[in-house]
Amino acid sequence: MTTTDTKTNLARMIADNERAILASWVTAFASTDTRISTQEVESQARQLLQALGHATASGNVSDIRRSDYGDVRDLLAGFSRSRAIQGFSPTETATFVLSLKQALFEHIRQDRPEDIAANTWTLSQLVDQLGLFTIEMFQKTREELIARQREEIEELSTPVVKLWDGIVALPLIGALDSARTQVVMQNLLEAIVQTGAEIAILDITGVPTVDTLVAQHLLKTVSAARLMGADCIISGIRPQIAQTIVQLGVQLNVISKATLADAFALALQRTNRTVVRIKHNGNAKAPGVESSEMAT
Structure with a gap:
């Protein structure tokens, strides 16, 4: 199976099974984090899943830093930034993206036996990249917050x-x-x-x-x-x-x-x-x- 076939199959799988994948994803994440409302999780998951479907239809599945994944990166950056500000841990933040694996793997099982292994490996690499990018954005936001807080503390600690x-x-x-x-x-x-x-x-x-x-x-x-x-x-x-x-x-x-x-x-x-x-x-x-x- 070629890379193009994998991209096409993944984009088609997301488009044909969006509602089922979304429901499975939200359920999997809800079991690990109860501090976020189901409505908010579902909204964020739907936006990311749709952006991922568009990206995989025309982009390279092996590199999420290509221009085709611009919307996906923007959504993940915004999500990571809001979680960092709200005081979530890196693990809690990355779990949102990594829990997508289970939902996607459930539909990979429906592929032809000779395609399951290739698609599973491709999807695993893709979701791992999304998770790592989420952690990078989370860490960047945390460092910015710490630097800003340090400046504020220095200002407060030097009153004239x-x-x-x-x-x-x-x-x-x-x-x-x-x-x-x-x-x-x-x-x-x-x-x-x-x-x-x-x-x-x-x-x-x-x-x-x-x-x-x-x-x-x-x-x-x-x-x-x-x-x-x-x-x-x-x-x-x-x-x-x-x-x-x-x-x-x-x-x-x-x-x-x-x-x-x-x-x-x-x-x-x-x-x-x-x-x-x-x-x-x-x-x-x-x-x-x-x-x-x-x-x-």
Whole structure:
């Protein structure tokens, strides 16, 4: 039997037995996954089966990456993408396509005995290719989702806080690498422009370790802020980190403070402000109760 005969027989088999193949396919898949409604499964299966029938009538059964299988690939890509977003596993996603084998094999048995082996092998290879393509699309979507989520987490983990007029703070949490440093730098520079900040405090209390590479990233951020007209103060340097920086021989060339409060106090001083404690008289406050106010 030639390849053309196999294509013709497969296309004819799908066209003549579409309803029966579809029912068997939906039943086989429904027994393995109950999270998807029968109506949705049937709709997706019908579209894919019809596209497969058109592709096998004019395309090469041995290579689903040919142009004839464009509609089939588009349907599988959309299906894989939706399953990845919904949180399905790769196995659950591929099972939808692989369960088509059983439905097709039931009709292959009706072929001539001399054709059964050839058609079975051809169909097995075809469905396996469809399954592998589905996994590839699923994995690609998952990687895109993970990359987007990582970017969102980096954005959320590098907020720039306006502490006072002309003073902003950037608390850093987690490790600093080249990609995250770029996000940190961009957020800080945008905040400096928007707020007209004169001083930016980089708080590294949440940074687990500071090595030569992390120090270089910090210095790049400081240099960029200075180019925008804002001076920088680094806070949150713990004793262990201070010892590490000294041992590495790293020259930060920037004023540092142990705590964010100390850095904020210095920033206030540099902007000609101070915090004073005053006593309230009258009914607003009980005698002896004090509060803080900002003096400029």
